[in-house]
Amino acid sequence: MAEVKVKVQPPDADPVEIESRIIELCHQFPHGITDQVIQNEMPHIEAQQRAVAINRLLSMGQLDLLRSNTGLLYRIKDSQNAGKMKGSDNQEKLVYQIIEDAGNKGGDWRLKLWYLHIVTYALNQVCHHPTPRHTFFIGCFLCSRRIWSRDIRYKSNLPLTEINKILKNLESKKLIKAVKSVAADTARESKQNPMIQRNSSFASSHEVWKYICELGISKVELSMEDIETILNTLIYDGKVEMTIIAAKEGTVGSVDGHMKLYKAVNPIISPTGLVRAPCGLCPVFDDCHEGGEISPSNCVYMMEWLEF
Amino acid sequence: MTQAEIKLCSLLLQEHFGEIVEKIGVHLIRTGCQPLRVIAHDTETSLDQVKKALCVLIQHNLVIYQVHKRGVVEYEAQCSRMLRMLRYPRYIYTAKTLYNDTGELIVEELLLNGKMTMSAVVKKVADRLTETMEDGKTMDYTEVSNTFVRLADTHFVQRCPIVSATETAEPTPPPPAPTLVINEKDMYLVPKLSLIGKGKRRRSSDEDAAGEPKAKRAKHIESKEPIPDDGIYWQANLDRFHQHFRDQAIVSAVANRMDQTSSEIVRTMLRMSEITTPSCAPFTHPLSSNEIFRSLPVGYNVSKQVLDQYLTLLADDPLEFVGKSGDSGGGMYVINLHKALASLATATLESVVQERFGSRCARIFRLVLQKKHLEQKQVEDFAMIPAKEAKDMLYKMLSENFISLQEIPKTPDHAPSRTFYLYTVTVLSAARMLLHRCYKSIANLIERRQFETKENKRLLDKSQRIEAIIASMQATGAEETQLQEIEEMITAPERQQLETLKRNVNKLDASEIQVDETIFLLESYIESTMKRL
Numbered sequence: 001m002a003e004v005k006v007k008v009q010p011p012d013a014d015p016v017e018i019e020s021r022i023i024e025l026c027h028q029f030p031h032g033i034t035d036q037v038i039q040n041e042m043p044h045i046e047a048q049q050r051a052v053a054i055n056r057l058l059s060m061g062q063l064d065l066l067r068s069n070t071g072l073l074y075r076i077k078d079s080q081n082a083g084k085m086k087g088s089d090n091q092e093k094l095v096y097q098i099i100e101d102a103g104n105k106g107g108d109w110r111l112k113l114w115y116l117h118i119v120t121y122a123l124n125q126v127c128h129h130p131t132p133r134h135t136f137f138i139g140c141f142l143c144s145r146r147i148w149s150r151d152i153r154y155k156s157n158l159p160l161t162e163i164n165k166i167l168k169n170l171e172s173k174k175l176i177k178a179v180k181s182v183a184a185d186t187a188r189e190s191k192q193n194p195m196i197q198r199n200s201s202f203a204s205s206h207e208v209w210k211y212i213c214e215l216g217i218s219k220v221e222l223s224m225e226d227i228e229t230i231l232n233t234l235i236y237d238g239k240v241e242m243t244i245i246a247a248k249e250g251t252v253g254s255v256d257g258h259m260k261l262y263k264a265v266n267p268i269i270s271p272t273g274l275v276r277a278p279c280g281l282c283p284v285f286d287d288c289h290e291g292g293e294i295s296p297s298n299c300v301y302m303m304e305w306l307e308f
Numbered sequence: 309m310t311q312a313e314i315k316l317c318s319l320l321l322q323e324h325f326g327e328i329v330e331k332i333g334v335h336l337i338r339t340g341c342q343p344l345r346v347i348a349h350d351t352e353t354s355l356d357q358v359k360k361a362l363c364v365l366i367q368h369n370l371v372i373y374q375v376h377k378r379g380v381v382e383y384e385a386q387c388s389r390m391l392r393m394l395r396y397p398r399y400i401y402t403a404k405t406l407y408n409d410t411g412e413l414i415v416e417e418l419l420l421n422g423k424m425t426m427s428a429v430v431k432k433v434a435d436r437l438t439e440t441m442e443d444g445k446t447m448d449y450t451e452v453s454n455t456f457v458r459l460a461d462t463h464f465v466q467r468c469p470i471v472s473a474t475e476t477a478e479p480t481p482p483p484p485a486p487t488l489v490i491n492e493k494d495m496y497l498v499p500k501l502s503l504i505g506k507g508k509r510r511r512s513s514d515e516d517a518a519g520e521p522k523a524k525r526a527k528h529i530e531s532k533e534p535i536p537d538d539g540i541y542w543q544a545n546l547d548r549f550h551q552h553f554r555d556q557a558i559v560s561a562v563a564n565r566m567d568q569t570s571s572e573i574v575r576t577m578l579r580m581s582e583i584t585t586p587s588c589a590p591f592t593h594p595l596s597s598n599e600i601f602r603s604l605p606v607g608y609n610v611s612k613q614v615l616d617q618y619l620t621l622l623a624d625d626p627l628e629f630v631g632k633s634g635d636s637g638g639g640m641y642v643i644n645l646h647k648a649l650a651s652l653a654t655a656t657l658e659s660v661v662q663e664r665f666g667s668r669c670a671r672i673f674r675l676v677l678q679k680k681h682l683e684q685k686q687v688e689d690f691a692m693i694p695a696k697e698a699k700d701m702l703y704k705m706l707s708e709n710f711i712s713l714q715e716i717p718k719t720p721d722h723a724p725s726r727t728f729y730l731y732t733v734t735v736l737s738a739a740r741m742l743l744h745r746c747y748k749s750i751a752n753l754i755e756r757r758q759f760e761t762k763e764n765k766r767l768l769d770k771s772q773r774i775e776a777i778i779a780s781m782q783a784t785g786a787e788e789t790q791l792q793e794i795e796e797m798i799t800a801p802e803r804q805q806l807e808t809l810k811r812n813v814n815k816l817d818a819s820e821i822q823v824d825e826t827i828f829l830l831e832s833y834i835e836s837t838m839k840r841l
């Protein structure tokens with residue numbers, strides 16, 4: 001796991017002072033303060049600077065970020081927990097950096113963190129199978145930036161265990177919640193589901209008829225029966241197989257309550273061994289015997305075949 | 309036995325065992341059961357030679373004997389078993405893929421020697437493997453024994469029938485020929501042997517130096533040591549190999565028609581029925597979906613739901629290889645072995661028609677196959693082929709016996725103008741006809757190979773002599789220039805000729821094995837059909 005150097009932007013003019021003021025405020029209101037309170041307290045600083053300071057405090061683990069029905073709350077964090085977060089500080093920065101990069105929006109990661117109010121995230125379930133069963137994504141409701149946690153892993157080169165730890169930490173801070181993506185699930189399921197795969201590869205005779213008509217390759221008007229006759233010859237060529245399904249009277253293309261579906265197939269065996277030898281295709285096979293005019297020893301077909 | 313089969317057996321016996329055995333063997337095939345003296349008389353060979361020839365044939369399970377009334381022992385040739393000699397390379401290759409080089413050599417030794425005791429096999433295989441290993445390394449007996457035990461557990465090798473040890477109250481004279489029996493339970497039971505040792509490398513220097521005394525000593529030692537499993541002989545179980553080939557063919561057919569996962573599921577089902585279902589059964593035992601799920605190979609991440617869907621798809625497929633026989637245990641599924649073999653045989657027929665007569669003929673063939681009975685006019689309509697061409701193609705196939713005519717008279721006098729003539733395909737008779745053609749083809753290929761070798765006999769002898777000279781000179785330490793001089797005795801065009809000969813012989817050999825694959829499919833189908841009738 002290569003330690004990616006994260007560029008730490010130098011704080012603004014009085015960031016330390018802003019931060020210490022915010023800390024003071026938090027100590028004043030142990031239940032948490034809103035952004036509005038900070039704004040009232042320090043009206044002269046811009047929102048940008050405010051955000052920077054808050055992010056920095058959050059990342060240093062001195063503040064807790066909470067959500068209430070009114071808005072966001074910042075609460076002073078217990079000192080004993082502050083130390084724990086420090087260790088993963090760099091890595092967390094890294095993880096968020098990657099998320100931010102995926103969103104194609106530049107800028108200070110700390111600022112973005114402030115905007116990541118609730119981050120839905122997921123974990124690749126640790127499994128021993130080659131393809132993961134459940135894959136979640138990390139995204140933000142506000143800015144709809146998404147990135148698969150798998151990509152985070154690849155880009156940060158952090159091992160899965162580290163990523164899990166970081167995300168669990170964030171989860172314990174109530175910043176993020178595990179939510180399964182329903183859309184991703186159905187997409188993946190339909191890819192694996194053999195029934196759906198198979199049914200999608202069928203074409204009804206009606207569809208084929210429409211396609212041929214639209215192509216306009218035939219000068220004569222072809223009816224659906226004609227198309228079916230042609231498709232039958234393809235069945236006798238062994239290239240197509242047909243199934244009949246029951247269909248309601250109303251559905252398009254159904255005749256007498258059933259529909260014919262056609263699908264291209266492969267032959268079940270490759271050309272058999274006998275036809276690979278010259279004797280399998282020989283026209284004078286019955287006249288051939290040792291010591292005769294036509295014999296294996298003087299067979300011209302064999303000679304040509306051996307020279308091949 | 310048809311002429312083609314007799315010819316093929318004669319060629320095979322000659323190649324494997326020589327003139328005398330071939331003469332006796334062919335005579336027995338032609339005439340059926342015969343006692344010893346009659347054989348000697350009819351073939352005009354000495355009694356001694358006939359006895360030796362029969363020994364060889366019996367050792368390889370090619371001839372069986374029976375005691376008839378009045379104490380006459382009669383010998384009968386097994387023609388079908390003789391034709392299996394064509395398939396030896398395929399058996400050995402299968403053993404190699406399943407059990408690596410050790411398994412390959414074990415099966416090869418058993419096939420070449422007919423019947424052997426386990427200790428003899430282990431010793432010989434260990435020696436052979438040691439030869440190929442690097443200097444200083446030897447093959448341990450235990451590893452070879454383990455592979456042997458695994459082969460026995462999966463039924464690829466089996467015990468030969470032995471003389472039944474019956475206790476006789478009074479000493480009766482022994483019967484003219486022993487009756488051999490084998491208990492079902494004992495057939496795959498490996499005796500508990502403690503085979504300890506390592507393979508020995510055959511050193512040419514030792515042989516030269518020691519000379520006579522060592523050879524005498526070695527023989528003396530060998531005869532003194534009692535062989536622990538004397539009397540327990542093993543042979544290769546060809547039926548089990550045939551079952552394996554059949555399973556392979558079915559799995560690859562499913563993979564071609566459907567996808568990889570379905571073929572893996574079918575492979576799992578066949579593996580589960582390996583030991584439980586007899587080889588000639590039309591259906592495997594019903595397997596529940598839960599069992600199949602548990603037996604899927606590790607690492608195959610198919611959920612139970614997806615497996616159920618695959619099984620439903622397999623059961624509904626027009627191929628009809630898999631059928632559903634009940635709903636207990638999440639759904640009971642069977643593999644329809646007879647239908648699978650029939651489909652494979654039909655596909656073989658279609659392939660032959662396509663290659664020989666063209667794809668339009670193949671279309672007509674498949675059409676008649678599907679519709680069972682058709683009139684001339686109907687054939688033209690369905691296949692969308694002009695009347696004249698359709699007629700021509702039908703008659704061509706009729707003359708080659710792929711298609712037959714069924715007459716249905718309208719009037720009692722069978723007047724041609726008032727009779728329906730329906731074209732139909734009887735797969736069984738077409739398969740038999742094709743099988744006969746296969747036998748003759750292989751005989752032709754073998755004859756051509758022998759002819760090519762005979763043509764270049766002089767050249768082959770010369771090259772062998774030169775190789776022997778070079779080898780002996782290298783052993784005695786000759787100079788590089790001398791070796792080159794000898795090598796130049798073979799001129800460049802001669803070398804070219806040798807290369808061509810080698811290529812041709814290999815090609816003919818490979819072609820024999822390919823035609824044998826067709827023979828296997830057709831024979832399996834015919835056997836399966838005859839069992840059901």
